[in-house]
Amino acid sequence: MQILTSLLVLICSVFACQAQLTARAQADLITNLPDVTFSYSSRVFGGYLKPDSTKQIYYMYLESQRSPDNDPLVMWFEGGPGCSGIGSLFMYNGPFRGNKDGQTLYENVFAWNKLANVLYIESPAPVGFSHFTGNTTIPNDDSTAVDNYNTLLDFFNYVMPNLKTRPFYLSGHSYAGAYIPTLTIQIINGMKKNEFSANFQGILIGNGVMSEKRQHNTLVPIMYYHGLIGSSMWNKLKNACCQATCMTECDFWSHMVIEPSTSNYDSDNSLCGNLTWITTEFDQWGTPNDMYDIYQDCYYSQSARNHRVRGLNLIEKSISFTDGADQNYDSTDAHNGFDCWGSSMARQYLNRPDVQDAIHVNMPNFTWSSCSRFVEDNYNRSVYELDDIFDFILQNSNISILIFAGDVDLVCNFMMQELFVNDVAQKNNLILHGDRTPWMFRGRIAGYQRIFDRIHHLTVKGSGHLVPLERPGPALQMLANFLFNRNSANYSIPTPVSTDPQPLLPQYQAQVPHTCPPTGTAQDCSKISSALMIASLFAILSSKFFSI
Structure with missing residues (x-):
């Protein structure tokens, strides 16, 4: 009887939770994301938001893995202009990352939805799965800000109205440095008209396009002092x-x-x-250097590829080879080259028909790409210096601002951001609290912080343009401290969630053979055993000596 009662309580709680969903949210609930290799139980939604009658903006919403009913909502924008927020989900700060097979997903243990509900969109149309339902128009900074605002209204009013009371933050990097402040103006004006009722608390911008003047003026000395x-x-x-x-x-x-x-x-x-x-x-x-990360190298020569295939061939035949197992969880950037191949694997996965069907893409036989050539080639940019926009934000709202930058990015460099923050803070009489000090991640310097009244400015040591990808551990800790501890002005407080990997599902667990194949010779067995021993030893040594 007690078991039956408990079962009924569980069923009732599930249906009560489902009943909280609007009809659109219920239709957008993703019930089976293909080939996730690890145990994952948090709800994921995917579908379309409608800024107006001529566009459909694709979104994915991931509930927090910790406390979805209480955690804040963070909205993520990719840059470009013209690149996909869904690409960020599968490459940067979401819980899923593509394996090298392009078919399966392994776990990102530093996913931002470890401690927040996260909304990703593909904006402006026709980025990613977003598209026009009427005449095609050329996007610009003003139209994109209006569309993003109306997209948010549709999300809060008709898809997830239960999230209106949660602390709400805008976040992103690169050209999101323009998307986010211009959208913030729309939100502030909407709040003044009692049109926007969500609990807007702040913005986070990483390596953003904030000042072309300061960018060019600082780029020359940075390139010289880095030997470029x-x-x-x-x-x-x-x-x-x-x-x-x-x-x-x-x-x-x-x-x-x-x-x-x-x-x-x-x-x-x-x-x-x-x-x-x-x-x-x-x-x-115009050079082979990666200006998004001057210390990043990706090797694409055919000889290098052949060498790697030859080196792994014996091991791959001997065990079920799962790339997620290659990740060194004691390190924040030992990603087995994911920075170089993750984008192509995400593209391969998101172009599977069964995946597009599962995540509710409404365009049959569509080819997804991480950035839209149409938007890249045609976007009309008008925002080059954001001083006046930040002045408006600071003078017309009480929101908090986090500006962060990987310190080896040249495209939106950290010196540009520092000069920008200095000037905006001085003009708006923001007090600097203390000196520039290091902040720590797992006992090591993760970067440097400066704390003004309303603006926190952080550098991220050793990261390039894509901080959540290149320094995922420090990025998650930085997010946690801005969301939950910003009054303490201490970004060294450890992340309050576990980053232990979830267990692999049984069908994806590696099966190491205990005996040689029936047709194998003694020499074959010796080769297999030696290869497995070398692979295991290398993994141990990597975790001990290459943890960064």
């Missing part, structure tokens, strides 16, 4: 551009012009302008 340009070019720039001042205060940007049709940068045809363009544009994008 030599003393000859340095002296030419100094003589042509900076005779009256030191290099760190030189105004290179005044010799650049913006092409209205493409939003690209060009020289004003002066000697200084030509040298600046060569350094900040051609030398930045």
